[in-house]
Amino acid sequence: MKVNGKHVVLSFVCLVLGFIISYSYQLTQEEDNKGTDKQWERDYSIRETLIKTEERTLELQQELQKKQEEVSLIEEELAEGEQLLFNLVEDVEKLRMYTGKVKVQGRGVEVTLSDASYVPSQENVNNYIVHExxxxxxxxxxxxxxxxxxxxxxxxITKNSYIICNGPVITIDGNQFPAPFVISAIGDPEVLIPALNILGGVKDQLVADNITVKMIEKETIILEPVIQ
Incomplete structure (x- = not known):
């Protein structure tokens, strides 16, 4: 069997081509493996970063919630302090009002007590005039x-006020006033007037003592402070 030069050359070319193809395939496989390893490393790194970010986010959320709770407590304490201060100021104003230190204004009633307009003969006039x-x-x-x-x-009128009867006049804190006596009071008229009108109460007693009583509701009563 004769082997000519063309067959040898062709065989050699096929051998080289086969070697190249085999080498290229192996090289490609190695690159693919390397690429897969790098991709896995990137994915792992991203997952680790994501996990750490989520953990940090959770820590920050917990810290924020704690701070918000602290702020809420501070706000409650401030609100309680403001309410306490408001109550103290209100109490002081009430005390100043009760002691007559400040001018006050509001709804109320006006009660006028007058001596009897008619005194029967032979009667004691003291039984027909307003007393303290x-x-x-x-x-x-x-x-x-x-x-x-x-x-x-x-x-x-204050807690230190005194009232003395001197015949047809009464003395209030050293100041004399003749009848009629106008008693002005700041308060709820729907409560004050019924209290005076209660059966057998103050008004009935005054009428029984021959005193003329007049009561009216007032939308605005102004009481000046005590002059020291």
């Missing part, structure tokens, strides 16, 4: 019924 006990009864009933401030003929 009558004024006291009206004033006390008004305070008991919730009056915030009371004045008699414009004279503000």
């Amino acid at each position: 006990s009558h004024v006291f009864n009206v004033m006390n009933e008004l305070f008991i019924s919730g009056a915030a401030a009371v004045a008699i003929n414009g004279q503000r």
Whole structure:
């Protein structure tokens, strides 16, 4: 069997071509493996970063919630402090009002006590005029019924006030006033007037003592402070 040069060359070419194809395939496989390893490393790194980010986000959320709770507690304490301060200021204003230190204004009632217009002959005139006990009864009933401030003929009544009867006049804190006696009280008229009108109460007693009683509701009563 003869082997000519062409066959040898062709065989050699085929051998070289086969070697090249085999080498290229192996090289490609190695590159693919390397690429797969790098991709896996990138994916792993991204997952690790994502996990760490989520953990940090959770920590920050928990820290934020804690701070918000602290802020809420501080706001509650401030609100309680403001309410306490408001209550103290309100109490001080009430005390100043009760002691007659400040001018007050509001709705209320006006009760006028007048001597009897007619005194029968042979009767004691003292039984037909207003005495300090009558004024006291009206004033006390008004305070008991919730009056915030009371004045008699414009004279503000305080815890230190005194009332003395001197015949046809009464003396309030050293100032004399003749009848009629106008007792002004700041408070709820729907409470004060019924309290005076209760059956057998203050008004009935005054009428029984021959005192003329007039009561009116006032939308605005202004009581000046006590002059020291």
